[in-house]
Amino acid sequence: MLNIKKDLNDKNLVVALEGRLDTTTAPTLEEELKAALPGVEDLVFDLASLEYISSAGLRVLLSSQKTMNKQGKMVVKNVSEEVNEIFEVTGFSDILSIE
Amino acid sequence: MKEIVIDAKVENLPQVLEFIDSELEIAECKMKDQMKIDMAVEELYVNIAHYAYRDKVGKAEITFDVDDKNRAVITLIDSGIHYDPLAKEDPDVTLSAEERKIGGLGIYMVKNSMDDVLYEYVDGKNKTTIIKNL
Numbered sequence: 001m002l003n004i005k006k007d008l009n010d011k012n013l014v015v016a017l018e019g020r021l022d023t024t025t026a027p028t029l030e031e032e033l034k035a036a037l038p039g040v041e042d043l044v045f046d047l048a049s050l051e052y053i054s055s056a057g058l059r060v061l062l063s064s065q066k067t068m069n070k071q072g073k074m075v076v077k078n079v080s081e082e083v084n085e086i087f088e089v090t091g092f093s094d095i096l097s098i099e
Numbered sequence: 100m101k102e103i104v105i106d107a108k109v110e111n112l113p114q115v116l117e118f119i120d121s122e123l124e125i126a127e128c129k130m131k132d133q134m135k136i137d138m139a140v141e142e143l144y145v146n147i148a149h150y151a152y153r154d155k156v157g158k159a160e161i162t163f164d165v166d167d168k169n170r171a172v173i174t175l176i177d178s179g180i181h182y183d184p185l186a187k188e189d190p191d192v193t194l195s196a197e198e199r200k201i202g203g204l205g206i207y208m209v210k211n212s213m214d215d216v217l218y219e220y221v222d223g224k225n226k227t228t229i230i231k232n233l
Contacts, residue, residue: 023145024112052134054141055205065196082131086138089211090204091192 001025003049004032011041011072018049021057030060037064041072048078053086065096075099100164107159107177109148112141115161119173122163126171128233135212136171139229142205143175143184151179151225165233170214174228182225185210185218 002025003018013036021029037043043064061076068074075097079087087093103118105111119140123133140161147159160176184206190199192207210216215230 022112022141023109052137054138055208056141056145058204062196062199069196082134085131086134086208086212090208094193095196095199 002028004029006032006036008036008040011039012044013037013040013042014044014046016046016049020052021050021060022052022054023056026054026056026060029057030063033060033064037067037071040068043068043072043074045074045076046078047076047080047083050080050083053083055090058086058090058092061092061096073097100162102160102162104158104160106156107144107148107151107179108156109145112144112148115140115144115159118161119163123171126165126233128171132231132233136173136229136231139209139213139216139231140173140175142209143227143229146182146184146205147175147177147179147225150182151177153180169233171231171233172228173230174226176224176226178224181220183218183220184227185216 001019002021005016007014065074077099079098087096101122105114116137119137120133123136144159151157157177157179162174164172166172187206189207190204209229213229214232217228219226
């Protein structure tokens with residue numbers, strides 16, 4: 001289960017994820033972002049309530065980062081220790097701006 | 100040893116992870132290790148679901164054990180095409196976002212987050228075993 005909460009203010013979009021970002025839920029997030037990202041210049045992922053991430057979830061973060069590199073910036077916030085370990089072993093901690 | 104045998108379909112992933120999680124809870128596994136083990140099982144299981152039987156649906160068998168060194172030993176077995184997931188070259192994780200490819204990360208994550216990963220092909224079956232100290 002994944003809940004996706006989006007808060008758009010002008011060109012700033014905050015996406016809060018709650019639950020599990022895995023093979024079964026990542027396509028939903030991918031679809032929602034595809035629709036939401038055009039025109040966004042400042043993207044924030046709030047991962048405070050993200051319990052789990054797999055490579056399918058990392059792929060969505062990476063493709064979002066690539067999109068935002070062209071049109072603005074992206075920040076990942078409130079990363080739990082467990083999720084951060086996954087970022088570390090994959091080298092994602094160097095790619096993403098984690099606050 | 101516990102096991103489940105399931106149709107190797109992506110939509111059955113939650114059942115696979117429920118099985119693993121309930122066993123890990125009994126073994127009093129730490130949360131951060133549980134996430135790594137779930138992630139590794141997901142990668143290997145989804146590979147089987149996507150590729151092992153091509154367009155057909157076949158079975159995936161998953162076994163769980165805690166050995167005498169207090170290590171979780173999990174084996175995923177399929178009877179699909181002969182495929183060694185460990186033969187794949189590691190992606191370059193030092194590359195920037197622009198240079199990084201989408202994908203190819205899964206098995207790398209598995210190798211990096213487990214204490215050992217073994218593969219064997221026996222009697223027409225692919226058997227991949229992941230081992231994690233608890």
